[in-house]
Amino acid sequence: MIIEALSLEDLPCPNNLFQSGFWGFFKQSCGHEVRSFQVKSSRGSCTLVIIMRYGKNGGLYAYSPRSPDLEVDEDERGSFLEALSLALAPYLPEQTACIRWDTRWASPFTSAEYYSHTGQWKGAPRTFVRELRMNTGTHTRSLRKSPVDHLSPDTVVISLTGSEEDILMRMRQTTRNSIRRSLRNGLVIRERGFDGLSEWYSLYRKTAEEKGLYFENESYFHNLFAASRDFRNAPSLHLLTAEKDGELVAGSIIALCGNGAWYMYAGSSKNGRLYMANYGLQWKAIQLARAKGCSVYDLMGVPPNNDPYHSMYGLYTFKTGLGGTVVHYSGCWDYVYDADLYQSLHNAEMLG
Helix, strand or coil: CEEEECCHHHCCCCCCHHHCHHHHHHHHHCCCEEEEEEEEECCEEEEEEEEEEECCCCCEEEEEECCCCCCCCHHHHHHHHHHHHHHHHHHCCCCEEEEEEECCCECCCCCHHHECCCCCECCCCCHHHHHHHHCCCCCCCCEEECCCCCCCCEEEEEECCCCHHHHHHCCCHHHHHHHHHHHHCCCEEEEECHHHHHHHHHHHHHHHHHHCCCCCCHHHHHHHHHHHHHCCCCCEEEEEEEEECCEEEEEEEEEEECCEEEEEEEEECHHHHHCCHHHHHHHHHHHHHHHCCCCEEECCCCCCCCCCCCCCHHHHHHHHCCCCEEEEECCEEEEECCHHHHHHHHHHHHHC
16 A cells, blocks of 8 residues: 655545545635545555544544545455555654544445334444444454544435436425425525625524534635635535525535535525425536536435434435435544543543
């Protein structure tokens, strides 16, 4: 395995937003130390963006989102992560507790036995079983399932292949009807520039507060759009808004990178929900992504199954209705460099 340190601007542009030089550049603008590499192995080559983060106990760890961006057979994943983590160790600060891989590998626990008779995914087995399976074939047995997953391991991915009619027909009928209703409701759906960011942020924050969800500061989004302006070969960011009689009722930020599109951040008012604004915005996003050459659209997170008692059941219904495939990733995995430092980090995260 060959590790080559590269500047963020020298990284090849991947079809993976979170492993692009742009994403590292943006995280630097937010105050993080970022390190970037090109990895060459028997399984191919990929870029590697690593963000240095501090846990709730103040401990330092390395974090690589949606990586490594290589296909690896399930029975070889542990040994591959081990080899990659050890090869990267000399490039990381001495007091790094672990490197956290936010994997893009499909969960191995999706065969028929992991679904109930009603079609509900039961989820992965106990942590002990998952760790035993991941560490098969490793020398150090130092891979641990992270206490937290930073990016949702469960999402919906929409194929943008075929005609617009093909995409509509893959949707749930009620979703198609809602899109058509949104277009008949007199909504003005358009793309806004940097000047519309503050107005959108107020709606985004209010939506998060009403639902008790985490939200970013406004400066985070100003940094995001500034980075897309200042970084060479940056992915394109699009702020789409829906207005009714001059009132902003919904808005979302979409990122396009290579052949992929990502539904990043959103907010909507009660009037927006009344006018089906989010359906119209999603249709606009799909049209935009197709026009820019994207073949897949990641809706970035859903509950793990369609449990009607889950607090985010409405989100599951909304996103799955758009005709995509529910994908379960393996989530975050930590390769431990220092057992004592890691235990302190782990305990703090378990306490929340």
